[in-house]
Amino acid sequence: MTTPKVTTVRLQRMARAYRQSGALMAAVELGLFTAVANGARDRNAVAERLGVTELNADRIVTYCLGAGLLEQIDGALKNAPDVERFLVQDKTAYAGDWMLFTKPDWNEWGVLAEHLKNTDDPVVLGAYAEWTVDDARKYHSATYAIGMGAGSRFVKLVDLSARNKIIDIGGGSGAYCINAAKAHPHIKAVVLDLPPVVEVAREFIAANGVSAQVEAQACDFTRDPFPDGADVAIMASNQSLYGGDFIREVLRKAFAALEPGGEMHFIGHLLNAERTGPAETATWALDQAIKHGTGHAHSVADIRRYFEDAGFSEIWDGDFLPNMLEWVRAVKPA
Numbered sequence: 001m002t003t004p005k006v007t008t009v010r011l012q013r014m015a016r017a018y019r020q021s022g023a024l025m026a027a028v029e030l031g032l033f034t035a036v037a038n039g040a041r042d043r044n045a046v047a048e049r050l051g052v053t054e055l056n057a058d059r060i061v062t063y064c065l066g067a068g069l070l071e072q073i074d075g076a077l078k079n080a081p082d083v084e085r086f087l088v089q090d091k092t093a094y095a096g097d098w099m100l101f102t103k104p105d106w107n108e109w110g111v112l113a114e115h116l117k118n119t120d121d122p123v124v125l126g127a128y129a130e131w132t133v134d135d136a137r138k139y140h141s142a143t144y145a146i147g148m149g150a151g152s153r154f155v156k157l158v159d160l161s162a163r164n165k166i167i168d169i170g171g172g173s174g175a176y177c178i179n180a181a182k183a184h185p186h187i188k189a190v191v192l193d194l195p196p197v198v199e200v201a202r203e204f205i206a207a208n209g210v211s212a213q214v215e216a217q218a219c220d221f222t223r224d225p226f227p228d229g230a231d232v233a234i235m236a237s238n239q240s241l242y243g244g245d246f247i248r249e250v251l252r253k254a255f256a257a258l259e260p261g262g263e264m265h266f267i268g269h270l271l272n273a274e275r276t277g278p279a280e281t282a283t284w285a286l287d288q289a290i291k292h293g294t295g296h297a298h299s300v301a302d303i304r305r306y307f308e309d310a311g312f313s314e315i316w317d318g319d320f321l322p323n324m325l326e327w328v329r330a331v332k333p334a
Contacts, residue, residue, distance in 0.1 A: 023063045025103055028096045032060060033069070033079050033087040041076040094145060101142040108290045115289045122294045124222065125241060128194070136196040137203075140173040144204065147175030150236065150267070153321070155183045158232075158265065165230040167192060167257060169221070169250060170238040174201040174214060181213040190227050192219035221250055226257035233258055236267040237325070240284040241295040244302060251310040261334040264312065270326040271299040280324075303328045 027033060035049040047057035061077065064070040071078045079088065086095040108115065123129055131139075140147075154176055160166075166189040168176050177189035191201045191214065201216035217227065226233075233254040239247065254264055269281040275297075285297035300317050307315050312330035320327035 020067065023060065023067070024069070025100055027060055027064055027069065028087060028099050030060070031089065032064065033083050034089045036070065036077050036079050037084060037088040041078075043077075046077070093149065097142040097144075098146045101139075102287075105287070105290060112286065112289065115292075118289070118292065120292070122288075122292050124246065124294050125194075128241065128291070128293070131194060131196045133196045133199050136194070136200045140197065140200050140204070144173045144175065147173050147237075148179065150321070150325075151175035151177075151179035154234075154236075154265070154267075155179045157320075160184050160187060160232065163187060163231050165189065166232040166234065167226055167230045167254070169219075169226070169233060169235045169254065170241075171216075171234070171236075172197060172201065172238075173204045174216060175204075176234050176236060177214045178205060178208045178210055181210040182208070185213070187213060189214045190230070191216040192221075192226065194218070221246070221253075226253050228257050229259065230257055231259045231262040233262065233264040234267070236265070237269070239266070239268040239270070239295075239298055239303075240281075240288060241293060243294045243296060244298065244306070246294065247298065247303075248306050248309055251306050251312070255310045255312060255332055258332045260332055262332045264307070264330055264332075266303050266307075266328040267320045267325055269297075269324075270303060270328075271297050273299055273301045275299055278323075300326055300328060 030050045030052070032046065032050060035046055038049075040046045040049045043057045043061050044054060046061055047054045050057065052060075061070065065072060069080055069083050071080055085091070086093050087099070088094065089096065160180055161184065163184075164187065166177055166180055166187060168174070168189065168191050170193055171177060171191035172193060174189075174191040177191050180187050180189055191198070191205070193201060193216070195218040198216040198218045202211075205211050205214045205216060219226070235250065235254075242250070251264070258264065269284050271277065271281050281297050285295060288295040304315050304317060307328065307330040311332070313333050314331040315328065316330070317326065317328040319325070
C-alpha cells in the first residue's frame with residue numbers, strides 16, 4: 001500500500017473557515033432563507049426580495065447551494081430541512097439570533113494569539129462579571145430559542161412527576177425551569193444567576209405565564225448559599241466559564257442544598273476522557289481567553305470526579321444531544 005500524500009487541503013479549509021461563517025451569517029442577516037421559504041425560487045427573485053444586485057444574489061445563492069444550505073429541485077430553490085426549520089423568521093423554532101450570537105467577537109478571534117499571550121491574572125467570569133442588564137438581554141434574547149429547545153428536551157428525558165423543587169444554577173433565561181413548570185404544574189423552580197441576568201429571566205418567566213411557579217434569584221456562586229429544599233439541581237451549558245475548583249465548590253453547595261435522594265444534572269460541551277476533543281468543546285474554552293476569564297474545558301471524567309468529591313453517588317454519563325452536548329447526572333444519597 002502507498003502512503004497517502006500529505007497535502008495542505010485540510011489546513012487551507014480550516015484557515016478559511018471564517019468565510020463559511022461569514023456567508024451563513026450574511027444569509028441570515030439578509031433574510032435569504034425566509035425569502036426562499038416565502039416563494040423566491042430563483043436568483044432573480046432572491047435579488048428582488050433582498051434588495052441586492054442580481055450579481056450578489058447569484059454569489060450568495062451559489063455558495064448556499066454548494067454548502068448544502070439551499071437545494072435546487074427542477075430549477076427551483078428550496079431550503080435544506082434544517083434551514084427550513086431553524087432559519088426561517090417567524091417560525092417557532094427560529095434560531096437566526098443564535099447563529100449571529102458570537103458575531104460580536106469576530107474581530108477578537110482574529111487576534112486570538114494576542115489574547116493567549118496575555119499574562120495578567122484572569123477574572124472569575126471574565127467579561128461577564130461586568131455585564132449590564134442590556135448586555136444580559138442581548139445575550140439571552142439570542143440564546144432563548146436554543147435554550148427553550150434544550151429545556152423541552154430535558155423535561156421529556158427526565159421524569160419530574162415526583163419532584164417538587166428545581167434550582168437551575170446559572171439558569172440564564174430560565175428555559176429549563178419554564179419548560180418544567182409548563183409540563184408539571186405542581187413544580188416550583190428557582191433560576192439562580194447574576195443580578196442583570198435575573199432581571200431578564202423574570203421577563204421570560206412572565207412572558208411564559210409561569211411566574212407563580214418560577215422565580216429568579218440573584219446569586220453570587222462564590223459566596224451565596226443555594227436555596228434549600230430542592231430535589232433537582234441543574235447546571236447547563238455554562239461550564240466553560242469556570243475552572244475546576246469553582247465547579248467543585250458549586251457542586252458541593254448544590255449537594256448541601258438538595259434533599260436526600262435529590263438529583264443533579266450537568267449538561268454541556270465536555271471533552272472526552274483523553275482530552276483530545278471534540279474541537280467544538282475546546283473553542284468554548286478558547287473563548288475564555290478572549291473574555292479573560294478563568295474558565296477552561298472539562299472532560300466527562302472531570303465532571304464525574306467533581307461529583308464524587310462533592311459526595312454524590314449513582315453517577316451516570318451519556319449524550320444529552322448527540323454530537324453536541326454531554327450529560328452527567330448524580331444523586332445525593334438518601
